[in-house]
Amino acid sequence: MTDDKSNKKIKVETPKGRPLLHWVNKHPLEYVTGFPTQLIEVFDPQKEDKFPETPKFSELEKNWHNLLFHGDNKEVLATLLELGFRGKVDLIYIDPPFASNKDYMRKVELRGLKDLGRIEEDSESIIQQTMYEDIWKRDEYFQFMYERLILLKELLAETGSIYIHLDYRMVHYIKVLMDEIFGEENLINEIVWHYKDPSGSVKKEYLHKHDTILLYCKNKSSYKFNIDLVRTPYKEGTIKQAESGTTSFGRIVKVNPLGRLPEDVWEIAIINSQAIERTNYATQKPEALLEKVIKGSSDENDLVLDCFVGSGTTCAVAHKLGRRWIGVDVNKGAIQVTSKRLQKIIKDQKETKYPTFAIYKVNNYDLRILKTEAKELAIQQYGITKTKTDTFFDGLRDSGELVKIIDFNHPLTLLDLQLIVDELNKRPDEDRDVVVISLGRETKVDGWVEEWNKKQPYKDTRSKKRMRQFIVFDLKDKNFVSYEPSKAEVEIKRIGKDKVKIKILAFISPTIIKRLELEPGLLQKKIPDFRSMIDVVLVDTDYDGEVFKIGFSDVPERQSDLVKGEYELEISEKPTKVAVKIIDMLGEEVLVTKEV
Numbered sequence: 001m002t003d004d005k006s007n008k009k010i011k012v013e014t015p016k017g018r019p020l021l022h023w024v025n026k027h028p029l030e031y032v033t034g035f036p037t038q039l040i041e042v043f044d045p046q047k048e049d050k051f052p053e054t055p056k057f058s059e060l061e062k063n064w065h066n067l068l069f070h071g072d073n074k075e076v077l078a079t080l081l082e083l084g085f086r087g088k089v090d091l092i093y094i095d096p097p098f099a100s101n102k103d104y105m106r107k108v109e110l111r112g113l114k115d116l117g118r119i120e121e122d123s124e125s126i127i128q129q130t131m132y133e134d135i136w137k138r139d140e141y142f143q144f145m146y147e148r149l150i151l152l153k154e155l156l157a158e159t160g161s162i163y164i165h166l167d168y169r170m171v172h173y174i175k176v177l178m179d180e181i182f183g184e185e186n187l188i189n190e191i192v193w194h195y196k197d198p199s200g201s202v203k204k205e206y207l208h209k210h211d212t213i214l215l216y217c218k219n220k221s222s223y224k225f226n227i228d229l230v231r232t233p234y235k236e237g238t239i240k241q242a243e244s245g246t247t248s249f250g251r252i253v254k255v256n257p258l259g260r261l262p263e264d265v266w267e268i269a270i271i272n273s274q275a276i277e278r279t280n281y282a283t284q285k286p287e288a289l290l291e292k293v294i295k296g297s298s299d300e301n302d303l304v305l306d307c308f309v310g311s312g313t314t315c316a317v318a319h320k321l322g323r324r325w326i327g328v329d330v331n332k333g334a335i336q337v338t339s340k341r342l343q344k345i346i347k348d349q350k351e352t353k354y355p356t357f358a359i360y361k362v363n364n365y366d367l368r369i370l371k372t373e374a375k376e377l378a379i380q381q382y383g384i385t386k387t388k389t390d391t392f393f394d395g396l397r398d399s400g401e402l403v404k405i406i407d408f409n410h411p412l413t414l415l416d417l418q419l420i421v422d423e424l425n426k427r428p429d430e431d432r433d434v435v436v437i438s439l440g441r442e443t444k445v446d447g448w449v450e451e452w453n454k455k456q457p458y459k460d461t462r463s464k465k466r467m468r469q470f471i472v473f474d475l476k477d478k479n480f481v482s483y484e485p486s487k488a489e490v491e492i493k494r495i496g497k498d499k500v501k502i503k504i505l506a507f508i509s510p511t512i513i514k515r516l517e518l519e520p521g522l523l524q525k526k527i528p529d530f531r532s533m534i535d536v537v538l539v540d541t542d543y544d545g546e547v548f549k550i551g552f553s554d555v556p557e558r559q560s561d562l563v564k565g566e567y568e569l570e571i572s573e574k575p576t577k578v579a580v581k582i583i584d585m586l587g588e589e590v591l592v593t594k595e596v
Helices: 073-082 138-155 171-186 236-244 250-255 287-297 313-320 332-348 368-381 414-425 445-455 510-518
Strands: 009-011 031-033 037-043 066-070 089-094 102-108 127-134 156-166 187-194 210-217 265-267 303-306 324-329 357-362 384-386 395-397 402-405 434-438 458-460 470-474 487-495 499-508 534-540 548-550 552-554 566-570 577-584 589-595
Touching: 009 073, 031 073, 037 332, 066 313, 066 332, 073 138, 073 324, 073 357, 089 138, 089 287, 138 156, 138 171, 156 171, 156 187, 156 287, 171 187, 171 210, 236 250, 287 313, 303 313, 313 324, 313 332, 324 332, 332 357, 332 534, 368 384, 368 402, 368 510, 414 434, 414 445, 445 470, 487 577, 487 589, 499 534, 499 577, 534 548, 534 566, 552 566
Parallel strands: 037 548, 066 324, 066 357, 089 156, 089 303, 187 265, 303 324, 402 434, 434 470
Antiparallel strands: 009 031, 037 357, 102 127, 156 210, 187 210, 384 395, 395 402, 487 499, 499 566, 534 552, 534 577, 577 589
């Protein structure tokens, strides 16, 4: 995408449906702007295809590659509109934030170790990585969803449908938004996914054992629905009884010989802890659920979109069912997990119509993993307990102070401090000190904090201790956050005319080591094999310095397996650059290259 086109405004239709939901700062999208895309990685086992630098629909239509986008989904959806995907998506499934007021974690367990990395009294993994924070102010959540749903409607084909997966917290609000955007006449179903799960305990409420999925179409007169593909097959005994006339279901079986008609309550089990499909994402949905969605509302070769891709279940099931797919996520870990999952599926399938996919970056979100880890380290280091009931402050320190963590995408500014003051003014009885944690700070901050602290009234005149003191912890000043990237020592050498030998001699992730050291209650053991810290090894035997082409991947089958760490691969007889990409268990990448 050229720079002169990056500022082109794309007209977006203003929603005109009713009823209307109102909130502070509600505004529809009138125009959006596409963003430049950067091709960063491709998976092409046959090494036969050419991938466009800019994934325009007109270029992909006759030579399709499945697409993964790393970036904010609003920006990616706008970019897809600019690239010619308006009205080209046949099915959308999204599992957006539920506004659950909690963080969603991915359990990270080091490879090949049954005991290391566990707490004595608990069988769970000790390292938990925040994939996304589902803590919202209600108005912000409404606007966030409103903008994305408007863009999704623009991308949806006239025969297309959209499934929105929610729970009791926000489904009634989002239904009103959908009525406004898609039109209440285009509601097809409110589906209940009932998951039988014996776990849980409550005192004064019923156990929550279902989610709700809203199904809308673009046009009620032309939407696609494959009723025969989602029927529930009869049990063999029922069929025999029907044939013999000994059951009251005999007439029903004769009228609907392909199985029971699909209903709007789906009894589908959650993913058990031993399931092959399990990726340790807290919000991962079972493949059986997505199979029902995709079979019911799309045909082979149709295009399926999920812009909250998470662990990649939508893409995985779409691929298995012969659909084309697009996955989007702002979290780099989600892109890595999805890529790993799809590589395995493609390798395992003997025949697949779409054996390739490409990963594009829209804007730069590479620092997300570092910043997430820095936040987790800060919470552990400073003894912070997160609070879910406070909509402004992030938690309490063990010594009693309120804690506000400033978004690590920018340094602490005077405006950030003023917002804290505004909040304190709403709480006249609040006399606790405030710990402000940031990643960098403006030069004027220190002087402002000093003046503020001097002006606060005394809490205790004898000790001269003042109320509401600001304490700033700048992580850039602290040794524990002086970021050390993962490091690898890799031997790459040519053997014979057309082979290369690759051996990982050493690997260390200082971030993983730091997380292990900081975790309270940890069994203090050393990691016996550095490969326990490695999740995936990828190799490009003809690296051009820009796009990483996955020619070989070592993705262990089970969590208990280690990467092999030593490989012999075929390469060109001509001089070539070999690139080895090592991804650690927290998603950080190390790239080692050598001319051979």
